[in-house]
Amino acid sequence: MWGEILMVNREKIEEAVRLLLEGIGEDTEREGLRETPGRVARMYEELFAGMEAGAGEHLSKTFAVDSNEMVVEKDITFYSTCEHHMMPFFGKVHIAYIPDGRVVGLSKLARTVEVFAGRLQIQERMTAQIADAVMESLNPRGVIVMAEAEHMCMTMRGVKKPGSRTITVAARGEFERDEKLKDRFLMLVK
Numbered sequence: 180m181w182g183e184i185l186m187v188n189r190e191k192i193e194e195a196v197r198l199l200l201e202g203i204g205e206d207t208e209r210e211g212l213r214e215t216p217g218r219v220a221r222m223y224e225e226l227f228a229g230m231e232a233g234a235g236e237h238l239s240k241t242f243a244v245d246s247n248e249m250v251v252e253k254d255i256t257f258y259s260t261c262e263h264h265m266m267p268f269f270g271k272v273h274i275a276y277i278p279d280g281r282v283v284g285l286s287k288l289a290r291t292v293e294v295f296a297g298r299l300q301i302q303e304r305m306t307a308q309i310a311d312a313v314m315e316s317l318n319p320r321g322v323i324v325m326a327e328a329e330h331m332c333m334t335m336r337g338v339k340k341p342g343s344r345t346i347t348v349a350a351r352g353e354f355e356r357d358e359k360l361k362d363r364f365l366m367l368v369k
């Protein structure tokens with residue numbers, strides 16, 4: 180459940196970090212590094228708390244509404260970890276949906292983003308998982324999710340293009356069928 184301590188294998192992580200340090204030629208016994216394996220293990224518990232969390236519980240509490248106007252929640256900040264390099268990628272997620280009689284508390288959308296960001300991810304999958312979770316839990320007429328992120332594996336190494344952002348979009352239901360609706364969303368989050 181969200182908020183509970185993840186059952187990661189701390190010892191394994193600590194051992195791995197020690198090997199990693201040795202691998203880059205470090206002295207694991209020097210003062211600055213002695214506590215590092217333990218610190219990294221505890222940090223991983225936090226970073227990957229979404230592994231065991233489900234989005235369903237955050238999206239299960241819904242409220243009835245009369246009008247089915249588009250709901251937009253933009254600029255939800257997120258931090259995730261890319262599964263190809265185990266480096267951070269971070270940025271903003273924008274979500275819009277067209278209710279079908281029911282809406283969810285706005286903070287719950289941010290919680291949902293947190294759940295899927297708290298895993299080893301690729302941005303495309305994270306974007307799709309958020310859209311699918313909203314679709315499944317809320318049964319809206321449509322949902323669209325856009326993520327814009329900077330990937331440290333791109334900006335800190337390799338091609339080194341600081342500030343470059345990767346944009347991914349996942350559209351479901353009416354947003355998938357209606358280009359005008361999609362355009363309206365893109366205008367709103369620009």
Ligand code: ZN
Nearest residue numbers: 261263264332
């Ligand atoms: Zn990467």
